[in-house]
Amino acid sequence: MTANNQDSHPQNAPASETTSAGRRPVCILGLGLIGGSLMQALAATGRAVFGYNRSTVTVDAASDAGYDASSDVMSTLRRAAAEDAIIVLATPVTTIEPLLSTIAETAPQCLLTDVISVKQAVAEKVARLHPRARYVGGHPMAGTSRSGWDACDPTLFRDAMWMVTTADDTDADDWTAVAHLALAVSAVVVPAAPDAHDRAVAAISHVPHLMAADTAAVGAGESNLALRLAAGSFRDGTRVAATAPALQRAMIEANDVAVLNALSEAIDRLVQARDELRDSGSVAALIDDGHRARMAYEEMAARGREPIVGVDVGTPGWASELRKQAHEGRVWLG
């Protein structure tokens, strides 16, 4: 796969990107699974996209595949400033502080977004280290248990939910530009406040990772006989425990407050189930609650995307109305 079309068809933007903001180049900092896949996906739409990665191995691999990548962060950011690029932070959350300071010095006017799996912590770091930033946070709910450039996939975001930070003081044009990045790679936009996002991903991603690790540890701790007998419930329930531990830890630990709350609820429910099983021989409450919850999830998935309707971004109250409809499970399709 090459990205030559990014050079040969620089004006060939999708129909949905009708504003000049939609044609701004995109500068991606960090070319791991998410950043690299985003580079490939945007290039495939004809969008001008360039990126930085600290590892020259990754930069060489990206360059060999025809992408515009550099291991020089300063020259990359100077270019972003000169071209008024949208900057996408795609490095682990633990490494963004020096990057934010450098962006604040070198490309302070550029619209800034990110693809990091927590939003409160990133927003706080941005406010502290780049207080005048034009920042709209993002989080594509996509990934695999693999990582790095070799795992990148330009179709990774197809039909994925892409949370876009939506606060009352968010600039409407900047919000639209970030939302259109997500739409350009066939993702679906979910508007949310940073804290609501963090609670939601704790409940449906970070705690599930901890539960998968727990399930795996208990199973393997029993015996090789147990692992040999393991079938669907173990295989599926522990799949994400295969994700690189550093990646899992980074996303879970960065969201510690929300994870502590959701994990405590998960523990409480298990303790109640244990007590009920010990005292009355029944696990009805937990099994019934879990079944109802899974049915609700499947019904929502079967209904498909229900679009947010009746909101013109930029008109009074737009941000709160987007959040309200998203809280009910609706998505923004542009």
Next chain:
Amino acid sequence: MTANNQDSHPQNAPASETTSAGRRPVCILGLGLIGGSLMQALAATGRAVFGYNRSTVTVDAASDAGYDASSDVMSTLRRAAAEDAIIVLATPVTTIEPLLSTIAETAPQCLLTDVISVKQAVAEKVARLHPRARYVGGHPMAGTSRSGWDACDPTLFRDAMWMVTTADDTDADDWTAVAHLALAVSAVVVPAAPDAHDRAVAAISHVPHLMAADTAAVGAGESNLALRLAAGSFRDGTRVAATAPALQRAMIEANDVAVLNALSEAIDRLVQARDELRDSGSVAALIDDGHRARMAYEEMAARGREPIVGVDVGTPGWASELRKQAHEGRVWLG
């Protein structure tokens, strides 16, 4: 699909079934997902197979598809006795007590096995209600979240692990006959003592079901926004929560002692992770343990089946040697 070949090729048994025991007819009591699939799978190999189900709807459906099914338990068992059939108990564990008493009266000489997901509780009921039974327990680790005759699939057992009870006083010919039932439908035999089996399935099936229910309940309890954002970790980690609650409860509650132990370990590990996250901002211990465990599982799966070697069933110490090798993850391929 029809089972006409069971009538037209009654002697066309697979090559592996070289004993007269291997050609005995099979009488299946209960034609739900497991019993019905076993009937279809055995019929497809040319084995003579007939069955009983309480529901006439199921019996009619089976009969319409060409299978030999009856809703009359007494005549079915009298036929089993007359034909020296192997009887397979395939009803929920909660319903086997009256069946065992009836078998003890009507077909006491028949070799008896079962396909129920716990083994200590079944063995105790057999010892109490049919003390002179020739009983060798079984448990095919196969299933879907669907149930009933309509969900039956003659390929359900292909490559599935089929645990066969292997105690020091197990009769070698009876053990071989039951093991060959599993091999005949392309399953893989795992010899184990009843208590070792129950601990293993608690750890890799019953607790994973409780964890899936817990994960689902916490996720859905947050908001519809959360469910809308849910991606792979939630989808895979909660899949088995879709299983009919009655089926989940029956298997978990029947294995209560082993489940209480494994569930307590699962809770302890989660509590330790919560404390570590709260006190030091880290979830390293649980994530690392889980990752190691999942890798061990994947490595075992990648190595494929390692056969039990050097054991002639029936020679001194055969049962304990089978169990020992199975404890290390090996399987019996006949």
